Each structure stands twice: as structure tokens, then as C-alpha cells.
Amino acid sequence: MSSYREYKEKALKDPEVKSEYDSLEAEYDIIQAMIDARINQHMTQKDLSAKTGITQADISRIENGTRNPSLAMVKRLAEGLGMQLKLELVPRTAKQ
Numbered sequence: 001m002s003s004y005r006e007y008k009e010k011a012l013k014d015p016e017v018k019s020e021y022d023s024l025e026a027e028y029d030i031i032q033a034m035i036d037a038r039i040n041q042h043m044t045q046k047d048l049s050a051k052t053g054i055t056q057a058d059i060s061r062i063e064n065g066t067r068n069p070s071l072a073m074v075k076r077l078a079e080g081l082g083m084q085l086k087l088e089l090v091p092r093t094a095k096q
Contacts, residue, residue, distance in 0.1 A: 027065075027068075028065075030074065031062065031063060031065060034062070034063070034074075034077055034078075034081065035063050037081045037083060038081060041081065041082070043081070045059045045060055045063070048077065048080050048081065051080035052076045052077055052079070052080035053076070054073060054076060054077065054080075058073075059077070062077075
């Protein structure tokens with residue numbers, strides 16, 4: 001596989017993987033949004049660590065999905081990226 005996105009696309013063809021992914025979609029979306037924002041700003045994890053006081057190791061764990069950050073930590077990361085965290089509650093769709 002040449003990229004995470006290609007790997008994800010292939011893995012989601014498995015119904016069991018897709019079901020589990022769907023249940024965690026919000027978490028994956030916020031992690032991907034943080035990674036995209038960091039990369040688009042040409043920041044390293046070390047740069048973001050310096051701006052937030054969150055260790056580079058913790059940022060790495062968050063980005064690879066092995067660390068579940070608190071809401072306060074996600075807010076600090078957003079601020080370190082020069083962004084604002086916005087949460088939204090929406091009704092579930094019929095398929096859920």
C-alpha cells in the first residue's frame with residue numbers, strides 16, 4: 001500500500017471492518033482533521049508539541065490512534081494549530 005487512504009479504502013470493503021469503523025468514525029475524522037491541518041501548515045509533531053506543551057510522543061500516539069485524548073487536549077491541539085474546536089450534535093441517520 002502506498003498510503004493510509006488506500007489501505008483504508010481496501011480495509012473498508014470487509015463488512016466487519018466497515019461496521020467497526022462506522023462506530024468510531026467521529027474519532028477517526030477528528031484525528032485525520034488534525035493530521036491534515038498540521039501537514040498543511042508544514043508543522044512537524046515536534047513543532048506542534050512546542051506550541052501546545054503536549055509531548056511529541058503523545059501527539060504521535062493520538063495520530064496513530066493508540067491514545068484517546070481528552071476534550072481539553074483536543075482543544076489545546078486545535079489552538080496550537082491556530083484553529084478553533086467546534087463540536088456539533090446532529091441526529092443519527094436512519095442506518096444507525
